[in-house]
Amino acid sequence: MDEVVDGIFVGTESDASDEALLRKHGVDTVVSLTHSNPKTGDVTRVDVPMIDGPQNSYDAFTEAVSEVVEQRENGQRVLxxxxxxxxxxxxxxxxxxxxxxxxxxNEAFNQIIERRPETDPHDALVRQAAKSTEQYRD
Structure with a gap:
């Protein structure tokens, strides 16, 4: 699990299930993008199942982004x-x-890659991120 910006962490399913790790980093909310149900203990979990690749729903992508934004705007630390x-x-x-x-x-992806070198997003998800960013800023 890596803190990619203040209060936003990126990690794995096993990170989400590690209550001690979540506590250590002060994570309040886990936004889960898998189709499984990791046990997050007393940490709030928000499920937005996604698929890695072009068959992923754009609506699911934007819902996940909105959940992260809402949680951060409410002062929550989010994995x-x-x-x-x-x-x-x-x-x-x-x-x-x-x-x-x-x-x-581009700057956001570069910052994430700097803090989490194993980052390797599927092109389709990068396109969804770009579309959601353009839509939000328009």
Missing amino acids: VHCSAGSSRSPSVAAAAITRLSETTL
């Missing part, structure tokens, strides 16, 4: 996770960062 923490969760986190700051999508 966004998928299976490996390399594609879905960094893509959602990057789009959320652009909505929460003056950061461009």
